[in-house]
Amino acid sequence: MSARLSRWPFPALLALTLAVGAPAAVLETSAAASVVLPLDLPSLVGRADRIVVGRVEGQEARWTSDHRAIYTDVTVRVGESWKGDSRPGDVVVVRREGGEVDGVGMKVIGAAVFAPGEEAVLFLERRGAALWTVGMAQGKLRVETVDGRRMAYHYVAGLEGAANEPAVRPLADIARAVAAEVRRAGE
Numbered sequence: 001m002s003a004r005l006s007r008w009p010f011p012a013l014l015a016l017t018l019a020v021g022a023p024a025a026v027l028e029t030s031a032a033a034s035v036v037l038p039l040d041l042p043s044l045v046g047r048a049d050r051i052v053v054g055r056v057e058g059q060e061a062r063w064t065s066d067h068r069a070i071y072t073d074v075t076v077r078v079g080e081s082w083k084g085d086s087r088p089g090d091v092v093v094v095r096r097e098g099g100e101v102d103g104v105g106m107k108v109i110g111a112a113v114f115a116p117g118e119e120a121v122l123f124l125e126r127r128g129a130a131l132w133t134v135g136m137a138q139g140k141l142r143v144e145t146v147d148g149r150r151m152a153y154h155y156v157a158g159l160e161g162a163a164n165e166p167a168v169r170p171l172a173d174i175a176r177a178v179a180a181e182v183r184r185a186g187e
Contacts, residue, residue, distance in 0.1 A: 039135040041174070045181040047134045048123040050084030052076070052092065053143065053171075056118045061099025070106040072099035073130075074114045076122065082178050084124070094122060095130040112140040119143040121152055121174060143171055 045051065054076035061072040078090045086092055097108035112133040114120070123139035124131040133139030141152040150171040 037135065039138045041177055042181050044123040044134050044139060045083065045178055046185060047125055048083060048139070049126050050086050050092070050124040050131065051082040051122065051178055052078045052084075052086050052124065053080040053082070053119065053121050054078045054092065056114045056116055056120070057091070058116065059099075059114060061101045063101055069097075070099045070101055070104070072096050072114075076120075079119070080175075082121075082175065083182050092122075092124070092131060094124060095132050097136075108136075110136045112137045114140075121171070141174070 039047065056074060057077050058075045059072050060075075061070055063070055072095070074094045074096060076092050076094055078086045078088055078092060081087055081090075094112075094114075096114070097111040098106045100106075120143055121141040123134040125134045125139075126132075137155060141154050143150055143152055145151070152169050152171045152174050154167055154169075
């Protein structure tokens with residue numbers, strides 16, 4: 001199978017491969033990264049329609065309507081809302097590039113990756129009918145509790161040009177910085 005880039009529904013410059021074969025067969029291209037516009041925290045806040053802290057409840061991969069690419073819808077239960085109209089307890093569906101359907105896999109280097117039960121800070125923007133992370137993996141920070149402190153981990157592996165933000169920060173520091181940016185922008 002091949003995808004024509006001229007009709008490709010996802011952002012340009014994505015490295016991907018479709019693999020047909022055994023279950024969970026996913027191949028990577030020789031490209032080591034997707035090229036993105038670097039987004040620091042103020043830029044992420046400015047581009048996001050919603051910013052939430054939530055827990056991943058499930059994922060479902062699907063073919064696009066033209067059967068040329070795969071995307072995954074990730075169901076997230078909102079725990080905190082820092083910007084936008086989501087409220088604690090709401091469920092949001094976040095779309096990401098790639099996934100696996102019936103043994104056919106598509107991997108997009110630099111796409112945000114989610115795990116069941118994972119908690120994350122998500123900077124979300126509406127594109128068409130779906131919510132996507134801003135700047136691919138730049139718009140997702142995994143949250144973990146370490147020695148009683150909630151810490152946010154920023155993984156941007158595979159994204160050429162991603163902003164040089166700290167890889168680990170206390171969640172409370174990020175919450176304060178986001179609140180300051182939202183106030184500054186008058187949102």
